[in-house]
Amino acid sequence: MSYCKQEGKDRIIFVTKEDHETPSNAELIADDPDDPYEEQGLILPNGEINWNCPCLGGMASGPCGSQFKEAFSCFHYSQEEVKGSECIEHFRSMQECMQKYPDLYPQEEDKENPPQAESGGAPAADGSALLSEKDSSSVASPDGVSAADG
Amino acid sequence: MLTCRAVWKKLAPLARASSTVCRQNVRRAGWNNARTPLCVPVAHMSTGPVGGGGDNLKYALLVGAAFVGGLTYAVITLKGDQKRHLERMAEISSRKQKSASQIHTEPPATMIEAPLETKLEAAAAPDAEAAAPSETAEPPPVDEPLAEASAEEAAAPLTDAGVEEAADSKPSLPSHAPYLLIGGGTASFAAARSIRARDPGAKVLIVTDEPDLPYMRPPLSKELWFSDDPSVTETLRFKQWNGKERSIYFQPPSFYIDAEELSGAANGGVAVLAGRKVVHMDVRGNKVKLDNDMEISYDKCLIATGGVPRNLQVIERAGEEVMKRTTVFRKIDDFKSLDKVSRNTQSITIIGGGFLGSELACALGRRSTESGLEVIQMFPEKGNMGKVLPEYLSNWTTEKVKKEGVKVIREAVVKSVSYKDDKLEIKLKDGRVVRTDHIVTAVGLEPNVDLAKSAGLEVDSDFGGYRVNAELQARSNIWVAGDAACFYDIRLGRRRVEHHDHAVVSGRLAGENMTGANKPYWHQSMFWSDLGPDVGYEAIGIVDSSLPTVGVFAKATAKDTPKAATEESGTGIRSESETEDTASSTVVPAAPAPVVDHRDEYGKGVIFYLREKVVVGIILWNVFNRMPIARKIIKDGEEHADLNEVAKLFNIHED
Numbered sequence: 001m002s003y004c005k006q007e008g009k010d011r012i013i014f015v016t017k018e019d020h021e022t023p024s025n026a027e028l029i030a031d032d033p034d035d036p037y038e039e040q041g042l043i044l045p046n047g048e049i050n051w052n053c054p055c056l057g058g059m060a061s062g063p064c065g066s067q068f069k070e071a072f073s074c075f076h077y078s079q080e081e082v083k084g085s086e087c088i089e090h091f092r093s094m095q096e097c098m099q100k101y102p103d104l105y106p107q108e109e110d111k112e113n114p115p116q117a118e119s120g121g122a123p124a125a126d127g128s129a130l131l132s133e134k135d136s137s138s139v140a141s142p143d144g145v146s147a148a149d150g
Numbered sequence: 151m152l153t154c155r156a157v158w159k160k161l162a163p164l165a166r167a168s169s170t171v172c173r174q175n176v177r178r179a180g181w182n183n184a185r186t187p188l189c190v191p192v193a194h195m196s197t198g199p200v201g202g203g204g205d206n207l208k209y210a211l212l213v214g215a216a217f218v219g220g221l222t223y224a225v226i227t228l229k230g231d232q233k234r235h236l237e238r239m240a241e242i243s244s245r246k247q248k249s250a251s252q253i254h255t256e257p258p259a260t261m262i263e264a265p266l267e268t269k270l271e272a273a274a275a276p277d278a279e280a281a282a283p284s285e286t287a288e289p290p291p292v293d294e295p296l297a298e299a300s301a302e303e304a305a306a307p308l309t310d311a312g313v314e315e316a317a318d319s320k321p322s323l324p325s326h327a328p329y330l331l332i333g334g335g336t337a338s339f340a341a342a343r344s345i346r347a348r349d350p351g352a353k354v355l356i357v358t359d360e361p362d363l364p365y366m367r368p369p370l371s372k373e374l375w376f377s378d379d380p381s382v383t384e385t386l387r388f389k390q391w392n393g394k395e396r397s398i399y400f401q402p403p404s405f406y407i408d409a410e411e412l413s414g415a416a417n418g419g420v421a422v423l424a425g426r427k428v429v430h431m432d433v434r435g436n437k438v439k440l441d442n443d444m445e446i447s448y449d450k451c452l453i454a455t456g457g458v459p460r461n462l463q464v465i466e467r468a469g470e471e472v473m474k475r476t477t478v479f480r481k482i483d484d485f486k487s488l489d490k491v492s493r494n495t496q497s498i499t500i501i502g503g504g505f506l507g508s509e510l511a512c513a514l515g516r517r518s519t520e521s522g523l524e525v526i527q528m529f530p531e532k533g534n535m536g537k538v539l540p541e542y543l544s545n546w547t548t549e550k551v552k553k554e555g556v557k558v559i560r561e562a563v564v565k566s567v568s569y570k571d572d573k574l575e576i577k578l579k580d581g582r583v584v585r586t587d588h589i590v591t592a593v594g595l596e597p598n599v600d601l602a603k604s605a606g607l608e609v610d611s612d613f614g615g616y617r618v619n620a621e622l623q624a625r626s627n628i629w630v631a632g633d634a635a636c637f638y639d640i641r642l643g644r645r646r647v648e649h650h651d652h653a654v655v656s657g658r659l660a661g662e663n664m665t666g667a668n669k670p671y672w673h674q675s676m677f678w679s680d681l682g683p684d685v686g687y688e689a690i691g692i693v694d695s696s697l698p699t700v701g702v703f704a705k706a707t708a709k710d711t712p713k714a715a716t717e718e719s720g721t722g723i724r725s726e727s728e729t730e731d732t733a734s735s736t737v738v739p740a741a742p743a744p745v746v747d748h749r750d751e752y753g754k755g756v757i758f759y760l761r762e763k764v765v766v767g768i769i770l771w772n773v774f775n776r777m778p779i780a781r782k783i784i785k786d787g788e789e790h791a792d793l794n795e796v797a798k799l800f801n802i803h804e805d
Contacts, residue, residue, distance in 0.1 A: 002794075009698040010540040013794055017704070017803040024798035029786045037672040051347040052662060061346030062405055066417050069350065103402045 049076055062104060064097035323423070323444065324413045327355035329664060330438065330448035332428050332601070334358025336366060336650060337454040337632030337657035339400050342420045344661025351418040352665075355409065357440065359427035362482055363406065365398045368650050370485045371506055372680065374398070375513035383486045398482075431605035433625060450664045453607075453616060453630045454657065457595040457648070462501065464566050465591065471569035476589045479506065488590060492517055495587035496524060499576065501564060502592030503529025503536055505679050508551060510590060512681050515555035525555060526584060528562035528576075534681070538689075539757075539769075540699045546752050547685060554682045559584065595648055597634045610636035613646035620670035622660045629664060631656040639671055641787055642692055642766055649677035674781050688777055691767035691784045693759055702797035703755030703771070756780075756797050763789045765796070776800050 002015040031038075034045050042053045051060040051069060059068050071094045074087035084091075098105035329345050331338045334356045342354045356364070365386075373388035382388070386398045407419035430439040437447035459480040465472055477488050492498060492514055500511050511527040518525050531537060533544030534551050552558050563579040567589070576584040597615040601607065607624050608617040615636035622629045622637055630637075632653040636646040647656075652675035662669055676690040752771065759767030764787055768780040779799050790796050 007540075007542050010542065011698075011700045012542065013700065013702045013797075015702055015704055015794065015797070015802075019794075020704075020798050020801070020803060022798075024795045026790055026792075026795040026799060027788070028782060028799075029788070031782075037669060039673045052344050052658070054658075056347075058343055058401065058405070061343045061420075062401075063407070063417075063419065065346060066350055101404050104405055 049073060063101055064094060067094040067097045323409050324355060324446065326447045327353060328449045329354040330446060331356045331452045331454060333454035333456055334360060334364050334422060335454060335456050335632060336653035338452065339364035340654045340657030341452050341454065341631060341661035344658045345665055346420060348662060348665040353412050353415065353418040354420045355412055356420065356422045357426055357428055358422065358424055360481065361425050363403060363422055364400050365482065366400065366650065369398050371509040371513065374485060383489050386482065428601065431601045433605050449627065451628045452660050452664065453601065453628065453634065454632045455598040456633045457597040460594045460596050461591050462564055462593060464564055468567045472567050472574060475574055475587065476591060478591050479510065491588050492523060497586040498523065498588045498590060499526040499528060499584060499586040500590045500592060501528055503527065503531050503534050504592065507592035508534045508681055509679060510592060511556045512551060512554045518555045526557045526559060526586060528559040530561060530563050532560055537695055538693050540695055540701065543752055547681060550682055550685050595633060599634065615646045621663050621668060622656060622671065629660040631660040637671055641785065647675065649675060651675040651677055674784055676777055687769050687771045688774065689769040690777065690780050693767040693769055697759045697761055699757050699759050700793045701755055701757040702794055703752050704802045755802055756800050758793050765790065773800060773802050
């Protein structure tokens with residue numbers, strides 16, 4: 001049983017679980033996926049890679065940024081049957097670069113798989129993705145929470 | 151007529167031709183002292199028309215004195231100007247020589263230093279000699295640009311030659327940075343990362359007056375205090391939500407390249423010039439001057455100077471003994487010193503009831519359970535977070551803070567502070583007296599706008615900080631981000647925000663715009679705070695307790711605590727210590743008041759802040775992982791008839 005009280009300009013409503021079981025009739029405006037103002041995920045609407053995605057952490061901006069960009073771009077645009085199979089050289093040079101900075105790129109990464117979009121460059125991610133710890137990163141990730149679920 | 155005549159007679163020596171009308175009247179009245187024949191022309195300017203011999207003399211003396219006085223003043227002013235001008239010229243030419251030689255003497259112990267210096271001195275001498283004869287030949291003002299130009303030209307080829315020589319053995323600090331970031335905090339680092347991501351090979355120079363590399367501030371009043379590691383003040387590492395440890399520094403030193411190597415770096419990089427303050431900004435010339443007189447020119451510049459924590463005037467005036475025992479909390483050094491103090495004193499008083507003050511109070515309060523430290527918190531408001539939370543919630547929060555071991559003194563306005571009998575004595579305006587060993591002030595931040603004057607940048611009078619547009623631009627190639635930016639928020643209006651996530655969001659946006667994006671501030675930043683194991687909230691938008699609010703609450707269960715949330719979410723940097731583990735087992739008892747009224751237990755819920763019926767701010771109270779929904783509601787900016795319906799979107803009863 002919910003009840004409500006007013007303390008001056010502030011209104012307080014206590015609700016039980018049952019009160020909130022009926023779906024909400026609040027209306028939310030539909031989002032435009034191509035809105036240029038919005039923060040984008042890893043892949044932009046035009047198909048290009050968003051190097052500034054918080055999900056990548058500092059991968060594209062660190063000392064090995066250019067090698068990472070080349071490798072990942074090659075993988076992204078690869079049309080081969082085994083995606084990215086022609087990109088081995090790029091990944092190798094990226095790895096060589098990363099080995100020069102062990103405290104930036106801890107070496108426990110899985111060396112076989114190219115960095116996936118979701119994992120977002122795992123090695124440096126924990127060190128640098130937490131730049132925007134709380135929320136800015138979670139919103140921008142491609143599998144982010146959708147606002148209007150109901 | 152008669153009065154006019156009398157007055158006219160008195161003023162005759164001074165009135166002269168201005169009073170023709172009166173004179174005519176006088177003549178008509180027949181007043182005639184026989185000194186002025188009627189046919190004297192009206193526009194007689196020399197002596198007064200009715201001036202006699204004595205009056206004439208007085209008048210002549212007066213005019214003469216005025217003339218001499220004016221002439222003297224003119225001569226003195228001109229002489230002074232000329233003297234100042236000559237002094238300035240001398241200063242400029244000496245400065246040119248000094249800076250030219252300095253750029254090459256900067257890198258310590260270079261072998262080419264000696265030959266370069268002698269080369270420069272030799273060149274400077276002919277410069278001065280060249281300047282001297284031309285000075286005498288031509289009038290001073292014209293000479294200045296000539297002398298400067300010749301000195302510059304001579305210096306320029308030298309500089310180039312110097313750099314080329316230097317590059318072979320050791321490079322010098324850059325005199326030009328394509329991207330110059332003033333300030334080395336969160337916003338600056340976020341911008342640097344953004345620039346590097348979008349502009350391949352970008353060369354970014356961060357200039358900061360702090361000795362530290364860029365670091366994040368929230369752990370200084372939160373996680374670092376809960377660490378089990380006794381050497382935490384040295385390592386500055388804390389445990390994250392996933393159990394992994396990380397440093398408060400955004401990146402280890404190996405991420406950055408040396409400032410000297412920036413110009414020559416093939417793939418660019420981010421360099422940090424620490425311990426150097428930018429003291430002057432020349433917007434027309436696109437360059438800045440540092441406190442060592444070094445000049446750096448830029449293509450694009452970001453000002454992210456943050457702010458300086460405020461102190462109470464009564465403390466600043468209270469003398470050295472009081473100041474020695476006061477920590478104005480903001481930086482790493484303040485954390486280190488406060489940690490030390492908390493282990494070596496018996497009583498600490500925190501002045502300030504906002505985010506920082508309350509977090510520090512809770513952190514120290516937790517320590518007090520082990521060490522017997524007395525922790526006092528005082529503030530002018532009626533309750534903790536009094537300017538943020540509606541009154542009922544602020545009161546409830548204050549009770550929770552007290553449970554953390556803090557003695558809370560509300561409605562406390564400090565009147566004076568003095569040092570007596572080895573203790574600090576704080577006298578409040580209402581007569582209460584508090585005796586303590588150490589004071590921590592958390593009374594707000596003064597945005598740092600030191601460069602506004604020299605740069606000619608606008609400062610906002612309402613919110614403080616540099617005034618920028620929705621794209622964070624102050625001028626076409628100058629942006630401002632972080633605490634120092636008063637920006638236009640398209641949805642919520644002009645504001646200035648002092649939170650960590652805002653620094654990240656605005657820094658990133660500034661970096662994007664510096665690389666050509668032209669996006670306005672749109673993604674709303676958020677903030678969060680934890681006050682002990684029972685109270686944790688996330689908030690977004692304008693959260694001001696003076697606005698009308700609507701709060702929708704459910705009863706909290708043992709599962710709804712920040713501890714539980716961090717294990718579920720992946721969005722927090724909260725960490726838990728062992729003491730918190732034991733504390734949470736007694737979480738949320740019945741309301742402390744004798745009346746067991748569960749309805750007034752504000753365990754978890756959503757609070758909406760309204761401005762003209764539109765939701766402009768939302769607090770998620772002990773409810774986590776719902777920030778995207780809150781952000782969406784603010785972005786829509788709609789009027790909702792029933793906020794309970796909106797609250798349903800948050801599923802506050804679920805985990």
